[in-house]
Amino acid sequence: MNGCIKKRGKESWRIRIFTGYDENGKQTFITKTVRGKKDEAQEAARKILDDLGKGIHRKRNKLTLAEYMQQFLNTTGKLKYAGTTLHRYKEIVQLHLIPNLGDIQLQKLTSNDIREYYAEALESGNRQRKGDGLSKRTVLHHHRLLHKILEQAISDDIIAVNPAHKRIAPKPEDKDEMNVITPDEAEHLLEVAHTCKYLDCIKLALQTGMRRSEILAAKWGDVNWGSSTINVSRSLEQVERSIGEKSTKTKAGRRALVLMPTTLSLLRYVKAKQAQDKLFMGEAYSDKGYIFAEPNGDCMNPDALTHSFIHYRTKAKLNLTFHDLRHCHASWLLAAGVHPKIVSERLGHSSVQITLDLYSHLLPSIQAAGIAKLAEMLGDYKSFAYVA
Numbered sequence: 001m002n003g004c005i006k007k008r009g010k011e012s013w014r015i016r017i018f019t020g021y022d023e024n025g026k027q028t029f030i031t032k033t034v035r036g037k038k039d040e041a042q043e044a045a046r047k048i049l050d051d052l053g054k055g056i057h058r059k060r061n062k063l064t065l066a067e068y069m070q071q072f073l074n075t076t077g078k079l080k081y082a083g084t085t086l087h088r089y090k091e092i093v094q095l096h097l098i099p100n101l102g103d104i105q106l107q108k109l110t111s112n113d114i115r116e117y118y119a120e121a122l123e124s125g126n127r128q129r130k131g132d133g134l135s136k137r138t139v140l141h142h143h144r145l146l147h148k149i150l151e152q153a154i155s156d157d158i159i160a161v162n163p164a165h166k167r168i169a170p171k172p173e174d175k176d177e178m179n180v181i182t183p184d185e186a187e188h189l190l191e192v193a194h195t196c197k198y199l200d201c202i203k204l205a206l207q208t209g210m211r212r213s214e215i216l217a218a219k220w221g222d223v224n225w226g227s228s229t230i231n232v233s234r235s236l237e238q239v240e241r242s243i244g245e246k247s248t249k250t251k252a253g254r255r256a257l258v259l260m261p262t263t264l265s266l267l268r269y270v271k272a273k274q275a276q277d278k279l280f281m282g283e284a285y286s287d288k289g290y291i292f293a294e295p296n297g298d299c300m301n302p303d304a305l306t307h308s309f310i311h312y313r314t315k316a317k318l319n320l321t322f323h324d325l326r327h328c329h330a331s332w333l334l335a336a337g338v339h340p341k342i343v344s345e346r347l348g349h350s351s352v353q354i355t356l357d358l359y360s361h362l363l364p365s366i367q368a369a370g371i372a373k374l375a376e377m378l379g380d381y382k383s384f385a386y387v388a
Contacts, residue, residue: 065104068153092145114164114168118168198292231254255348284296
């Protein structure tokens with residue numbers, strides 16, 4: 001790698017180092033002025049050469065963070081992420097990251113710039129409630145996305161170090177709140193929601209732990225009546241007004257769930273009701289195979305289900321989301337003494353550790369119940385008894 005040091009004036013030196021050619025075949029150089037003695041200029045030149053050798057020095061690029069984030073969303077984003085995830089990322093970029101950090105040149109972005117944005121977002125970053133701040137967990141989501149984008153910039157050889165490193169990430173005090181109701185409370189919810197269009201979806205969520213998107217994407221071909229199972233292999237996603245199917249996120253998400261006799265009865269009831277819709281609609285019925293379908297056979301709207309559920313859970317004076325029904329199912333299984341590994345497989349978690357982390361608050365009581373059973377079992381053996 002060629003370079004030279006030239007004296008420009010009293011105790012002033014210009015370093016010029018050849019770095020290669022640009023896309024037009026023009027030679028490119030790194031230039032730097034050093035004030036001081038010649039040996040200081042030589043040391044600075046050695047440092048530049050050393051950085052180039054380590055890949056730390058990058059060709060100058062005036063690309064702003066806003067421009068690069070748009071490139072990321074339009075290329076990497078579309079290739080790697082599902083529609084709902086990409087839509088959420090676009091909202092974070094457009095509403096938060098670009099207005100606060102977008103004008104900074106990508107190569108000049110520092111950890112301090114990012115840290116200052118996080119502090120401001122925590123204090124007054126809520127766009128819906130002016131003057132209020134965002135939660136630490138929300139800002140952490142912003143951090144994770146920014147980290148991903150800057151990691152891609154490293155892969156694209158634009159920057160050498162990711163300024164959105166772990167040490168500046170906000171640390172939420174608590175995990176996301178999980179609301180679990182008892183079977184008695186669930187019975188009350190179902191009684192209040194007896195006129196709800198999505199009542200059968202609520203029942204299936206409580207009885208299987210399936211996600212909203214998995215329930216609405218389930219088809220009759222997924223049900224194996226002989227083995228009393230339902231195969232989960234796809235989900236229904238909604239991005240604004242567009243609704244479409246996609247495969248489950250992970251291999252663990254594709255699973256066969258054993259169904260209770262109560263659940264099989266529920267599905268038979270839904271099938272009979274759907275047969276009446278087909279008879280009534282005649283040729284206007286478009287049979288797409290969905291278990292839960294509109295009267296004309298089309299898939300149900302995920303957001304409409306959520307809004308309806310909020311109405312009835314409020315009417316029942318219960319504080320939970322539709323997704324919390326999944327937590328209820330898992331909690332009931334654990335309380336019944338089902339092994340966490342089985343619960344993990346039923347929920348479609350990629351590892352049992354995820355399940356243990358989510359429901360760790362239940363484990364002490366489960367452990368206590370297990371010890372009580374062990375004490376009862378060993379009580380008949382005199383060898384285990386304490387002898388004074």
